[in-house]
Amino acid sequence: MASTRRQFLNRILGGGITAIMAYIIYPVLKFLDPPSISSGERSKAFVATTEEMSLNSAKFFRLLDRAAVLVRLPNGNYKSLSAKCTDLGCTVSFRPAGDYFHCNCHGSEFSINGRVLRGPAARPLEEYDVSVVGDKIYVSAPVKSV
Amino acid sequence: MKHRTARFLEERINLGPVRDWIRRKAVPEHKYSVWYYFGGLALFLIVVQIITGILLAFYYSPTPSKANESVRFIMEKVRYGWLIRSIHFWGANFLIAVVLVHMFSTYFMKAYRKPREVMWVLGSLILGLLLGFAFTGYLLPWTTLSYFATKIGVNTPRVLPLIGNYLSRIMMGGSDVGAATLQRMFTLHTVVLPLLALTLIILHVLLSQVFGSSVPLSQSNYDKQMRFFPDYLLRDAAVWTVGLAILLTFATVFPASLSAKVNPLQPAPAGTKPMWYFLFMYQSLRMYSRTAAIGSIALGALVWMAVPFLDRKSAKGKKSTFFTLFGLALLIYLVSMTVFADISMKIH
Ligand code: HEM
Ligand code: FES
Numbered sequence: 001m002a003s004t005r006r007q008f009l010n011r012i013l014g015g016g017i018t019a020i021m022a023y024i025i026y027p028v029l030k031f032l033d034p035p036s037i038s039s040g041e042r043s044k045a046f047v048a049t050t051e052e053m054s055l056n057s058a059k060f061f062r063l064l065d066r067a068a069v070l071v072r073l074p075n076g077n078y079k080s081l082s083a084k085c086t087d088l089g090c091t092v093s094f095r096p097a098g099d100y101f102h103c104n105c106h107g108s109e110f111s112i113n114g115r116v117l118r119g120p121a122a123r124p125l126e127e128y129d130v131s132v133v134g135d136k137i138y139v140s141a142p143v144k145s146v
Numbered sequence: 147m148k149h150r151t152a153r154f155l156e157e158r159i160n161l162g163p164v165r166d167w168i169r170r171k172a173v174p175e176h177k178y179s180v181w182y183y184f185g186g187l188a189l190f191l192i193v194v195q196i197i198t199g200i201l202l203a204f205y206y207s208p209t210p211s212k213a214n215e216s217v218r219f220i221m222e223k224v225r226y227g228w229l230i231r232s233i234h235f236w237g238a239n240f241l242i243a244v245v246l247v248h249m250f251s252t253y254f255m256k257a258y259r260k261p262r263e264v265m266w267v268l269g270s271l272i273l274g275l276l277l278g279f280a281f282t283g284y285l286l287p288w289t290t291l292s293y294f295a296t297k298i299g300v301n302t303p304r305v306l307p308l309i310g311n312y313l314s315r316i317m318m319g320g321s322d323v324g325a326a327t328l329q330r331m332f333t334l335h336t337v338v339l340p341l342l343a344l345t346l347i348i349l350h351v352l353l354s355q356v357f358g359s360s361v362p363l364s365q366s367n368y369d370k371q372m373r374f375f376p377d378y379l380l381r382d383a384a385v386w387t388v389g390l391a392i393l394l395t396f397a398t399v400f401p402a403s404l405s406a407k408v409n410p411l412q413p414a415p416a417g418t419k420p421m422w423y424f425l426f427m428y429q430s431l432r433m434y435s436r437t438a439a440i441g442s443i444a445l446g447a448l449v450w451m452a453v454p455f456l457d458r459k460s461a462k463g464k465k466s467t468f469f470t471l472f473g474l475a476l477l478i479y480l481v482s483m484t485v486f487a488d489i490s491m492k493i494h
Contacts, residue, residue, distance in 0.1 A: 034326060083413075090413075
């Protein structure tokens with residue numbers, strides 16, 4: 001009988017210690033997880049002037065704290081996309097000759113509309129809105145948590 | 147003719163047992179004894195890393211606007227700054243190489259067998275922490291290569307189910323590599339990892355003193371021994387001196403370079419690759435699906451740590467050819483993947 005009583009008490013003690021450890025570890029794990037900043041940052045950025053952008057050229061800029069790119073197409077229109085490769089996040093490069101984006105890290109390729117042409121990336125590059133006011137080009141993205 | 151300090155201590159505490167222990171301590175001498183030096187050499191190099199690391203921390207500044215500049219300041223303005231940084235850089239490479247030799251030599255001598263199982267587990271964990279040091283230290287100079295290599299490194303775990311995203315987020319401190327990541331890597335590199343590593347290293351070395359050096363089964367009919375003090379310790383010191391000389395030669399002849407500060411808006415350069423000790427992972431990730439590669443590397447590491455408990459034959463003092471072959475297979479895999487990664491990168 002004595003040993004079952006001891007076992008019982010040991011089990012309570014063990015359970016208690018485990019519960020206390022969980023009590024300590026849980027907030028630590030949560031603390032380490034950075035809060036998502038639902039960014040009050042402006043989602044609209046002035047990127048370039050129209051003179052700056054020759055046909056078939058690209059300009060990289062920062063939007064919502066990420067790399068983004070503005071391209072002037074051969075037909076004169078503008079296009080803006082996230083420049084952060086959807087594979088593992090490297091900044092993509094613009095290939096003017098082929099009208100596409102290439103990622104040097106693992107060779108993913110994206111069309112000028114952001115569609116995946118070649119893996120390993122699986123998701124398209126996010127597209128942003130471009131507006132031209134006078135000679136100023138603005139790009140805006142929907143505000144969402146980063 | 148006892149020294150005054152010794153007399154002072156002796157009048158207050160009983161040093162008898164310590165003196166007896168030092169006098170009795172001996173190291174077995176046999177065909178493979180040379181391999182014993184690598185553990186001591188690793189310990190020496192850790193001390194070098196701690197000293198040079200603390201010195202660098204006096205000038206280094208972990209923010210995107212100052213990190214690269216502060217390292218350049220160390221290299222160009224601080225007296226002997228280039229030397230301290232070069233020693234820290236080469237020391238990290240040497241340390242990992244020496245620890246790998248130490249690990250494989252104890253493996254093939256089956257030194258992990260009873261009663262030293264825990265030493266093996268501790269040693270494997272220490273190697274893991276050293277790779278952690280190397281990974282977190284790599285970002286600190288804030289160069290294009292260190293930025294994108296870290297980006298790939300911290301995003302790779304995302305393929306893991308359940309914990310992948312969490313792991314990646316807590317390493318980055320946000321959704322992308324940036325100021326928060328640099329601060330986290332610095333804190334890990336200079337506070338968290340040193341405390342953890344020092345604790346495990348002290349335990350590992352303490353146990354090595356409790357158990358003494360093991361003797362390989364094939365050498366069990368040895369009868370020679372060498373006194374630890376002073377005979378073996380002097381040899382250890384000679385090895386450290388040679389190690390330091392080689393380290394200083396590399397640090398002065400091939401000083402660590404510092405490439406340009408990263409501009410995250412610029413496209414990632416071609417040929418972003420990790421340091422040599424991560425090449426086997428890099429190559430495995432390229433050849434197999436990412437989930438399969440990460441899963442099998444994690445599983446492999448667990449099996450490797452558990453070897454003393456799996457190898458029942460060695461535990462009973464019998465020859466275990468299977469585990470010798472297992473170690474050889476792993477060694478061949480690591481070496482060939484590393485060489486392969488290096489060659490395929492040169493071709494590209
Ligand atoms: C035990 C082993 C350690 C290893 C393997 C290690 C490894 C590394 C590596 C690979 C780098 C990047 C080198 C470079 O590109 O210059 C680095 C940088 C750095 N480490 Fe360590 N480290 C260790 C311990 C420490 C300690 C204990 C401290 C300080 C308390 C420290 C402080 C620093 C600092 C400030 C830098 C940035 C300076 C620079 O990049 O040159 N390290 N470390
Ligand atoms: S990060 Fe772009 S292809 Fe892997």
